[in-house]
Amino acid sequence: MILTDAEGYTLRALKSASNNGKHVLYLVPIQEALSTDPLPYDAPEFSKMPQANCVSCGQKMPLQMLALHADECSVILQHIAWPVADSDDDDDESLHPEIVTRQITFLREYIQEATSDQLQKLMSFWTGWEVPSNSLQVNVCKGKFFKASTCSRTLMLPADILTMDEFSSTLQACANTASTGFGLV
Incomplete structure (x- = not known):
């Protein structure tokens, strides 16, 4: 058994214990636990x-x-089922295709630029889990806040957000509510 100094195994101690490298040594790690993160x-x-x-x-x-x-x-x-911007609908409730396309583009850009932590929070808000689901739904609806239906794995994008900066900051604020409850901020 080789006793270590305060700074760990030294070259001098290892050389003397192994007879100048002629004997095999088995060393025990000094650390009690290694981080695997x-x-x-x-x-x-x-x-x-x-x-x-x-x-x-x-x-x-x-x-x-x-x-x-x-x-x-x-x-x-x-795994996202993207909504189709349909200009044939004459419903009063349907949104203009340009609005739907803009919000979809914002979401794609957000996902591509997000950090791992931001994506985990988004998934928690969207589905209730940090792991992406095999089928994710996206809808665009009127309003200024994101809504998530975790049961149907549907994220409702607000149509009233006009800039990427506002989209990103609002989505991050909503995603941060996943640890305290889902819904509007």
Whole structure:
């Protein structure tokens, strides 16, 4: 058994215990528990590693993390049933196709630019779970706030939001209510 100093195993102690490297040593880790949490993409450990941009969202990250991010990034967009902007409807309740298209574009852009944490909060608000569902519904309705029907996995986009900045900030505010309850902010 090799006793360690306060700073851990030293070269001098290891050399003397292994008879100058002639004997095999089995070392016990000094740490009691190792963290298995994944490092964030901007961790200093990744600073000297090759970087690459995600094709879907354009986020720059370590090349080794790109495969994991690609699964996370595109899975939401693939499972959304997008509403169709129909100009043939003469209903008083139906929205202009331009409004529906604008809100859909805002949501696509938000999902592509969102961080992992923001996507988890969005999924919690939208479906009640942080993991994306296989079928996600989107509707556009009149109003200024997002609504979510977790049972039918439907996100109602407000038609009265005109800018991406307002869309993003309102969606983040609504998504943050998922831990305290669903509905309007």
